[in-house]
Amino acid sequence: MKRARVAWAGAVHDAVACEGQLELLTPAVRGQRVPFEGVVWLPPLPPQPAQRPRTILALGLNYADHAKELAFKAPEEPLAFVKGEASLIGHRAFTVRPPEVQFMHYECELAVVIGRTAKRVKKADVPDPMNLALSTTVNGTITQQGHTRDMIFDVPTLIEYFSAFMTLQPGDLILTGTPDGVVDCKPGDVVVTSIEGLGSLENTIAV
Amino acid sequence: MTPVLSAPVAPCVPYQPSGTVYGTLLNFRGEHALWASRMVEPPYKAPPQAPVLYVKTANTFTRDCGTIALPAGASVEVAASLGLVLGWPDDLLAPAGAPGVLGVVLLNDVALAHDSYYRPPVKTRCVDGFLGLGPACVGLGELGGLASLSAMRLALHINGELRQTTALSDLVRDAASLLSEVNAFMGLRAGDVLMLGTDCLPDGTRPRVKPGDSVTISAEGFASATHHFVSEDLS
Numbered sequence: 001m002k003r004a005r006v007a008w009a010g011a012v013h014d015a016v017a018c019e020g021q022l023e024l025l026t027p028a029v030r031g032q033r034v035p036f037e038g039v040v041w042l043p044p045l046p047p048q049p050a051q052r053p054r055t056i057l058a059l060g061l062n063y064a065d066h067a068k069e070l071a072f073k074a075p076e077e078p079l080a081f082v083k084g085e086a087s088l089i090g091h092r093a094f095t096v097r098p099p100e101v102q103f104m105h106y107e108c109e110l111a112v113v114i115g116r117t118a119k120r121v122k123k124a125d126v127p128d129p130m131n132l133a134l135s136t137t138v139n140g141t142i143t144q145q146g147h148t149r150d151m152i153f154d155v156p157t158l159i160e161y162f163s164a165f166m167t168l169q170p171g172d173l174i175l176t177g178t179p180d181g182v183v184d185c186k187p188g189d190v191v192v193t194s195i196e197g198l199g200s201l202e203n204t205i206a207v
Numbered sequence: 208m209t210p211v212l213s214a215p216v217a218p219c220v221p222y223q224p225s226g227t228v229y230g231t232l233l234n235f236r237g238e239h240a241l242w243a244s245r246m247v248e249p250p251y252k253a254p255p256q257a258p259v260l261y262v263k264t265a266n267t268f269t270r271d272c273g274t275i276a277l278p279a280g281a282s283v284e285v286a287a288s289l290g291l292v293l294g295w296p297d298d299l300l301a302p303a304g305a306p307g308v309l310g311v312v313l314l315n316d317v318a319l320a321h322d323s324y325y326r327p328p329v330k331t332r333c334v335d336g337f338l339g340l341g342p343a344c345v346g347l348g349e350l351g352g353l354a355s356l357s358a359m360r361l362a363l364h365i366n367g368e369l370r371q372t373t374a375l376s377d378l379v380r381d382a383a384s385l386l387s388e389v390n391a392f393m394g395l396r397a398g399d400v401l402m403l404g405t406d407c408l409p410d411g412t413r414p415r416v417k418p419g420d421s422v423t424i425s426a427e428g429f430a431s432a433t434h435h436f437v438s439e440d441l442s
Contacts, residue, residue, distance in 0.1 A: 051223045053398075055264040057329070081327035082262035084227040086396050098392055119335075165278070165334045166266045 002199065005046070005090075006039035014046075015039075041091035045113065048085075048171055055172040056083040057162060058109075062152050062177025078153045078161050083175075094206040097187055104185050104205070107178035108136045108193035110148050112155055118168040123156035133196040136181065138189050146179025148195075221270045222312055222344045226398030228268075228290065230316060230332065231385060232259040232324055234404030236377045241411045242324075250325045258380060258388050261328050263316070263402075267338035271432050275317060275336040276439040277418055282320040283436075284413035285339075286405030287361035287373050287424040290314045291353075291382060292344045294397040305390065306397040308353060308382070310346045313361070313432045315339030315424050316405050320415070339434035341424070350428050353382045356403075363414060364423045370414045373406045 002017040008024070015022040021033040048054050060079040089095060097104050110132065129148065136144035153161065158174055168174075185191060187207045194200040233239050233255070246254040269275050277283050294309035317337040321328065347353065361373040375381075380388060382403060389401060407413055416422060418438040425431035 051225050053224065053227050053265045055266065079326060080329040082264060082329060082333070084229070084262065084393070084399070086227070086394060086399075165330060166264065167335050169265070 003044055005042040005044050007042060008034055008039045012042065041093070043088040043090050045171060052169065054085045055168065056085065056175070057173065058083055058175040059153070059158070059177035063146060063150050063179040064152055065150070065180040074152055078158060089203065091201050092203070094204050096206050097185065105182035106136055106185060106191045106193060107182060108134045108144055108195070109175045109178050110134065110195055112174040112176065114168045114170055114172040116170055118159060118163040121159050121163040123160040126156035126159045128154060128156050130197070134179065135194050137192045138183060138185060143183050144179060144181030146181070150179060151176060221342050222340055223268055223270060224398065224400050226293070226396055226400065228263040228338065228400040228402065229389070230261045230263055230402045231404040232261065234258070234379050234385065235406040236379055237409070238407045238411065239379050241407070257392065258385055259324070260389070261332055263338045264333045266335050267333055269336045269339050269434055271340060271342040274435045274437050275339060277416065277436055278334065278439050283416050284318050284320050285363065285416050285422050286316045286413050287363045287371065288314045288316050288402045288405045289356065289361070289375070290400040290402045291386060293395045293399045293401070305394065308347050308386065310344035311350060311356065312344045312400065313341030313424050313426060313429045314402060315422055315432060315434055316402065339422070339424070339432055341432040342430045345429055356382045359426055361424060361426045365414060365416065365420050371408060375403065377406060378403060
C-alpha cells in the first residue's frame with residue numbers, strides 16, 4: 001500500500017493511493033477521494049514525536065559507477081552524512097538553486113524508513129528490498145539509470161553498520177545513495193526521479 | 208516575624224532539543240591556526256570558505272546528570288560548547304519571519320578522537336549518548352544578548368579537576384556572524400540548535416574520558432551540566 005501525506009481543503013491528511021486517486025484517512029472525511037492534482041503533496045512521513053528530531057542519514061558514493069564518476073575509489077566502509085529535517089520537500093515541490101552555486105544535481109535514491117527501534121541489528125535479520133530499477137529525467141530526457149542491486153553497501157549492511165553505534169528510531173531515514181548520471185540543474189528544470197514499484201517524484205528548480 | 212512566602216516552583220523539565228542540532232568545526236582561532244598548513248594539502252586542498260558543520264543526531268542527546276556509555280576500547284574526547292537555541296519569543300503577536308535566538312544551552316560535545324576532518328564525522332560524533340545537554344535553555348536576555356557571549360568563559364572539570372577553560376573571545380566567527388553565515392545557505396528552524404564550536408587544548412587534542420569519570424561543564428549565568436561516563440553494556 002502506498003501512503004501519502006497531503007494538504008487538502010485547509011488541513012493535513014494521511015491518505016492512501018486507491019484506483020488512481022487519493023483516499024483520505026482523516027476520520028471526519030474518511031473515504032473521501034481526491035485527484036492527485038487536487039492536493040499539495042507533503043513528505044510522506046508521519047510527524048515526529050516532540051523532542052525527537054528525525055535522523056536523516058545519507059550515503060555518499062554507494063554505487064561503484066557513481067564513485068568512479070566523482071573520481072573517488074570505492075569506499076571501504078559506508079560514507080555517510082546527515083541531512084537536517086528542514087531539507088525535506090514533497091512531490092511537485094520546488095527546490096532552490098542557491099546563488100553562485102557552480103554545480104547542483106539531483107540524486108535518485110531509495111530511502112529506507114525505519115519502522116521500529118533498531119540497535120545492534122544483524123544484517124541477517126533485515127529484509128533486503130527487491131532489486132529495483134531507478135531512473136531520472138531532466139525536462140523529459142533520461143539522465144540517470146541504475147539498479148539498487150549495484151549498491152556497494154546494501155540495505156541490511158547499512159542497518160547493521162549504523163545500528164552498531166547509533167540507535168535508529170521509527171521515522172528515521174537512510175538515503176542509500178545514487179548511481180552515476182548526475183547533471184547540473186538550472187532554474188526551471190523539472191527533475192523526475194523514479195524507482196520501480198514506488199513511483200515517480202517530480203521536483204522543479206525554482207526560477 | 209512574617210514568614211517569607213516562596214513562589215510556587217515550576218516543575219523542572221530538563222531541556223532537550225526539539226530540532227536538528229548543528230555543530231561547528233574549526234571555529235576557534237587556536238585550532239584553526241594549528242590546522243592552517245594542513246588545509247591547503249590534500250585531501251582538503253583549500254581552507255573552507257563557509258562554516259563547516261556537522262549534525263548531532265537525536266540518539267546522542269543525554270540529559271543533565273545522565274550517563275554516557277563509552278564504546279569498549281575507544282578514545283573518547285569531551286568538549287564544552289554553547290548552543291544557540293532558535294525560536295520565536297513566546298508572544299503570539301511577535302512579527303513573523305525567520306526564528307531568532309531564543310536562548311542558549313550549555314553542551315558537552317562528545318566524540319571518538321579522530322585526526323581528519325575530511326569526511327562527515329557520523330561514526331565519531333553520532334554515537335548513542337554523545338551530546339551531554341545542560342539542564343536548561345537560558346533566555347538570551349538573561350545573558351545580555353548575543354554579543355555578550357564573546358566575553359564568556361566555559362570551564363570543563365573532570366572529577367572535580369579543571370581540565371580546560373574555553374574563552375569565547377577566541378571564536379573565529381562569533382555567535383552573530385556564525386548565525387548569519389549559516390542562515391545564508393540553510394534556513395534554521397524553531398527548535399534547531401547551532402553550536403558555536405569547541406576549542407582544543409594547546410597541543411590540538413581535547414580532554415579524554417574513561418569509565419567512572421564525571422564531566423562538568425560550567426559558565427557564568429548557567430546552571431552547570433554534569434554527565435557520568437560508564438563502560439558500554441553489551442549485554
